[in-house]
Amino acid sequence: MASLVSNVSTLVESGLRGPALTRRRALALQLGAVAAFLALWSVLAGLVVLLKLFNPIFLPGPWLVVGALVELAAKGQLGVHLVATLERVAIGFGTGAALGVTLGLAAGQLAPVRGLVEPVVELLRPIPPLAMLPLFIVWVGIGEPSKIGFITYATFFPIFLTTVTGVRQIDPVLLRAARSLGARGLPLFTRVILPAALPDILTGLRLGVALAFFVIVISEFIGAEHGLGFLINDGRNFFLVPQMLGAAVVLGLLGYAGNALVRLLERRLMRWQHPA
Amino acid sequence: MTAAEPKIQIQGVTKTFATGRAPALAEVDLDVAERELVCILGPSGCGKSTLLNIVAGFLAPTTGTVRVDGRVVTGPAPERGVVFQEYALFPWLTVTGNVEFGPRLQARPADERRRTVDRYLDLVGLRAHADKFPAQLSGGMKQRVAIARALANNPAVILMDEPFGALDAQTREVLQDELSKIQRVEHKTILFVTHSIREAVYLADRVVVMTSVPGRIRQIFPIKLPEIRDRFAPEFTQYEADITRMVKEEVAKVHE
């Protein structure tokens, strides 16, 4: 292996990426990196205890985090909180997506709808959705509806905007071709416009899922009794740091799964983009 | 070094990219004399660009050595200027900035740099565009800047990798004329890779025809034509025909 920092020969031969690795080598390096990360974490946590650097509560080792999760799972609590979070995300995202896609399609196609909706969207778009959370709470109270409503609000925008773009930026050549083949009205919409806009819509859905998980946490910090976000914030009161970290990791896994699901949907619906 | 020593000496060069794969280049031996323009001609994938990259120092040969002015090549160096098919101009620098890049690295004083830039921009006819950015230039103009940039660094040899390959037919011939004119002024040692037989006959003192994978030299054609060449002269077309016949045989082998 050459020196640690690439020299001129390496740079001109294979650029800054370095030489391509075989799959086995790449996989080994990836696993090695994760293992090294966990090892480093464990060593640091151990050092804190040994050298009495600070209260070990602040940096629990990975085994403590796993332990906390296992304990919660055994008591059945992990499931309860996980389901609570998932429910809110699913319903909120589902509603936001439904609204975003339908309104987006309508606004993309029909100028009057666009004229009505666009001013409101332009006004609200620059405002980070998080800023609206207190307003939802004031309007609807602390319970489930405000959380779900908030998720709906947050996910609506990216989905609506990408759908409108998807419809409006269809290659006009495609439309002309379709029209000259006799397509009009509803069939033109369902057979040409919708499929052509699909990639953008699906991108919007992926952004929406990510955003949903992004914002659910904060809404579960405030006035919740269940949920992964609640677990994290509640842990603060008793310095249950392993619980806080564990719940965060689970949240990450959920977000990853959600993203993977949308990507799966993408592959299914847009098989023409991935032949073979 | 005595004048009789070849400027570039390629000895026993082979290149295999990954163990177990077929070699890209097999046993190439070639000498290029000073002030000679040698064209390397061959079908796609015959390894001619690989050979040029090895001479330039971007790749290391698996076996064999390349010597320039008697010194072994171990990596890229300003003595071997390169002109690339993709121009490789630095988009954040103006034409002037690009051409003076080499002199700048050598910390040449500003007035000397200005004179160098002016001289070579005049040579390629782009003095009026000195302050433009590459994005504002056409393909032909970009390549002329690239040639000026390589020349401005006063290299011992110039290596050109299908430099006119990305240009349309007209611009291509104009640039061939330009290069021929520049060579009559500068008398550089040039190693030029191309897949155009016409281009090779127009520019070269010798045409080296390479075979397909693994690449090796099939035959070398000395071109005995005047300095300023007529593309329609019978002698020209004769060379074209001879070389075309040979290259066709090689292409047929690739597709077997």
Next chain:
Amino acid sequence: MRTAATLLGALLAWAAFTAVNARVELVNPVLLPTPVQVGQVALDLGASGELARHVLTSLWRVVQGFGLAAVAALALGVLVGLCVPLRHMTEPVIEFVRPIPPLAFLPMFLVWFGLGEASKVAFIGYTTFFPMFVAIAASVLRVDVVLLRAAASLGASRADLVRRVMLPAALPGIVVALRVGVGLALFVIVGAEFMGADAGLGHLIMEGRTFFNPPQIVMGALVLGLLGSLVNVLLLAAERRLLGQRAAA
């Protein structure tokens, strides 16, 4: 100036809607502040200097957090280009940490750093570091090898390649990464100021909820939106200034 017209239209629609609502009471009018009410709160807080104080507090936190993260992301992003083993080591770890919503770590930062400024700054730094680092590393790694070759055959040393080729070539991508980072910081600062803060726009908005003052909430949100747009416009202009000439005419 289509946006201006659209916003004006939205403003009028809002005024009209709330005026109608005051009569017809579709929704409790207290919950639906009119533009005038919101404007009033803005003026009051503006006059007393409170608004400025909160806005500057939030901005200062963003600047500090973003600044730290930007320096780190730049340094590490460039290093990743130069040290191939480093790239292979950091990539999997980033993929591991990236899916976790940054806000999930907010309570951790409050535990680690207490309720003061440090926790907010550290949180902003953490949130903006990863996306910026990933984007900067990507644009460094994307530098075309042919540019490196061209410079080397003009006599460039390794230091020259970094300073005179890699950095200028990656600059457009780096600038975009930084702009996105600022946007993300403004996005997230509000949430960070909901809890354990006694100053800042997020705190102002949350206060509106605590003391049942909907106009204050709406005002805070609008000010935040305005701030974000302003910063974005300024950054885009700076970006164009810096990079405009290289792009295709």
